[in-house]
Amino acid sequence: MLQTAPAAEVSAWLEGFADALASGDPDAVLGHFADECYWRDIVAFTWNVKTMEGKAEIRDFLAATFARTSPSAFALREASGQPGSVEGWFDFETATGRGTGIFRLQGSRCRTILTTQQELKGHEEPAGHTRRMGVRHGADRNRRTWTELRAQEDAELGTTTQPYVLIIGGGQGGIMLGARLKQLGVPFVIAEKNAKAGDSWRNRYRTLVLHDPVWYDHLPYIPFPANWPVFTPKDKMGDWLEMYVKVMELSYWASTEAVKASYDPAGKRWTVEMIRDGRPVTLKPAHLVFATGAYGPPRLIDFPGAGDFAGEILHSSHYAEGARYKGKRVAVIGAASSAHDVCVDLWEAGADVTMVQRSPTTVVRSETLMEFAFDIYSENAVADGIDVDRADLIAAATPFALQPEAQRRLYDRIRAHDAEFYKRLEASGFLLDFGDDETGLMMKAYRTGSGYYVDVGASELIIAGEIKVKAGAAIERLTPTGIRFADDTEIAADVIIQSTGFQSMHENVAKIVDRATADAVGPCWGLGSGMRNDPGPWQGELRNMYKPTAQEALWFHGGNLALSRFFSKFLALQLKARMEAIPTPVYRSPA
């Protein structure tokens, strides 16, 4: 993948850039940037996740952050690309940490630069040469073995000692964040309402399989082995998470729910009332992280007439087993990923299924997505030396502002490639779209986290009429026997499954902290693109995710496996810095 490197061009730019920074003259620095330019910083200079767009924003950012962060020791690690479009990977230091970045040149000037914090000086993760010994050789009558120390730590945590961080939610996001904190020596508790790590996957419907391929899904520290299947079945994923919690020695409280949390800004501690194994426990963490999934609570719509409906109504997140719906007429309201999966599962179980599509859906065939969109997360990439950490940095180096343009080109290719498939799908009555600006699945995922489906089989059933589609008419009300639409049609149903998505994660804050805090923090996720369900103003980054929020000591972590993996590192570094009382002045703090 990497081309013969135009090292001279790239190292000349980096040298000039570093000299300009050292001079302290913002104009000198800006002279190294193209007119249209972007600087994405993840924690290194901003103690925030922030993209500065254009020279004016970069000038302001330089003025605010550079004196206090003292960047230095810029060193080119490698260069790649072709003349006119080259890329440099570099390392650098700040007063408190070490970082890695990527810049991309347009001619001889920088169009985009990414800077990321990789470690805190004096608080590096023990690994490789610095890994622990595991035993203190010699004789010691007061020796505590590894097992004894672990048991003692477990017994004390939450009673005589307090976690520095409480992570609410022990799915993949909470687990990965916990793993990072563990390495950094930050005491934490992960609170999970299910009985076992991995149950958040196990409890879903029987045919669930990850839609993203294995190369995109690795957890940090212990990658999936080379024999791992491309698409991980849900129970296998559950087992992997369970073993990961155990061998990474995470402080994981299963069967535990956070009930009520309040923050004391003077004492800088939360008070969190919890129920653990049926018994009340109060924790006093310095920081509270919501890692309750990419989304908040299920969104159950209270349709007019719902009380009249004689059958069962449930949300898709509570749908587990199709067998009991055999021979029944089931209406699935919704047309995104879960709706499609649930429809297939029902059809396979022998139900009579109708998908009620309320708005258009972006559909991409899995094989096509693998071929066109996962190029840096693939077996070929691995063979080319692009491991998952490298791929994550490559992906992060393109600012959100530039992604629609690239995604539009990608979807032009995808639509051309699968033109015949899309024609047949639309002929079935299914409402297809590629987003308001034709940018496809990934931008929908970032903007709203909904409205798309990676086709692993449902679309052909829709095309064949095996799964019926009712689209283009609003639901007027439920009747005793089904659903009545604004176009005066009605469908009969014994069961209605609402695959209507989830509320924003900040609704969990309203439940556990209070409404005022939730409102002050505002919604999570979304870029402020101004597209449907993603109101502006433009943010340039995901709202409230992985970075300081308007509520001191309150954080959000989540997203798919890839985002959780990548950002867990930076969120952990932000928490560690606070624990060590390293100054963390947040540039453009939301508070």
Place this chain on the structure above:
Amino acid sequence: MLQTAPAAEVSAWLEGFADALASGDPDAVLGHFADECYWRDIVAFTWNVKTMEGKAEIRDFLAATFARTSPSAFALREASGQPGSVEGWFDFETATGRGTGIFRLQGSRCRTILTTQQELKGHEEPAGHTRRMGVRHGADRNRRTWTELRAQEDAELGTTTQPYVLIIGGGQGGIMLGARLKQLGVPFVIAEKNAKAGDSWRNRYRTLVLHDPVWYDHLPYIPFPANWPVFTPKDKMGDWLEMYVKVMELSYWASTEAVKASYDPAGKRWTVEMIRDGRPVTLKPAHLVFATGAYGPPRLIDFPGAGDFAGEILHSSHYAEGARYKGKRVAVIGAASSAHDVCVDLWEAGADVTMVQRSPTTVVRSETLMEFAFDIYSENAVADGIDVDRADLIAAATPFALQPEAQRRLYDRIRAHDAEFYKRLEASGFLLDFGDDETGLMMKAYRTGSGYYVDVGASELIIAGEIKVKAGAAIERLTPTGIRFADDTEIAADVIIQSTGFQSMHENVAKIVDRATADAVGPCWGLGSGMRNDPGPWQGELRNMYKPTAQEALWFHGGNLALSRFFSKFLALQLKARMEAIPTPVYRSPA
């Protein structure tokens, strides 16, 4: 570590060698070998683990094997070394498989060559590009999920289907062999008497920690992560094995013992009576593998007067917890690894400890061993691109016959480095040796599996007199109050712990199959060096390990983590070939 490669010299040799092989003329082939020469073959040509020593043995080997294996496609992978002492890594094919080897030249001729089978054509392990999909996309009313298929397979195995291989013993050796078989699609059952995978480690004494460093201990497919401690505590090792069994999806029958096994040479099946969870089960595997540890049953010596002794007598393998011996006088009979560990554990618990040393022990300080002997299994090696698979091949490329010479040089350096330490240790009365031929720990390990200690703390306690040593006099008998020696001295003891090692693994065959089969197979382990406890004739390889034995369809697997890891691959390939009815004529079969 690898030097600039003398590629021309090395590729010239390989070309000439390959041409000579192709010519079918043994003299032409032998012309490429030095007068003193060794060819170690692991499965590739011999379907055996065999070292041919000298030109006469190589000539015989060529005549017997080459026509039927049709070696071809020799290709140099890399070259290293300095002029006069160069090394080449190469790939090759046979009629049925693909292999990798290493040759080392003396001048322009070969002194040693290693050839190893790496895979069977048409039966490659699915991994990377060929990994399974994990799901069949599309809609299928008869869909069986991953979980359902696994459950069905588990339910059928041993009832409606039979394993091709039964592995007796579910410690590290059985588990690694199972993992290899799983990848090769060979149905197997691992039978383990403990309740959980990993218990073979958990059940040992509380302070047990691996004496080998992490770089030497990896399991295949899922290496320990970079944050894993250098020396793994026993319970942590237990947890890792337990998770490994689960995520590698091994057919692991815990709480299961093999009671009685007999072989039907006509039907080519074993009948094995087992007790699983208290209920009898009969399995009919085609092959039986004993993986019951590096050694056989504990060796309990019936000392004269044992019936008179008023206190407790136990074997060190049943010693778990020092606390109950606090304040007691404990005599530990034995002076190898377990004896030292048990003595320290007892001393730490506050017992009055005497080590009864019956023969001299090789002692090496752990730090020194790490620095001098584990150079290819170290963080530095990893940084130099020598991962564990590479290190294993490098280690395997030196035939056993040449190891004493290298080990003697190593121990000359170790003794010089730690001269002061050894002087103090001997001054305590402890009997120190470095083997009959001054070759140290590793050769003792291969020859007898006993008589050495990697010092992680006991030696300083011995030097300080905190652990007393009684050495140099035979035990005459036990008395009601202690042990009486041939030199007319006596020591008082409340408890006697026999750290007297283990019997050969073939004693387990006597127990489960019968004495005649055990005698026909003969002892396991040992090289036939003619040194103490390793009677000749010279074998050149470990007796009966990882290769066909005198009993058809009976195999032994075991050794430390490193040997189990390396040889599990080759044992699995031998079993897979038999399952696929690929001809496996064994060169110099023991039968």
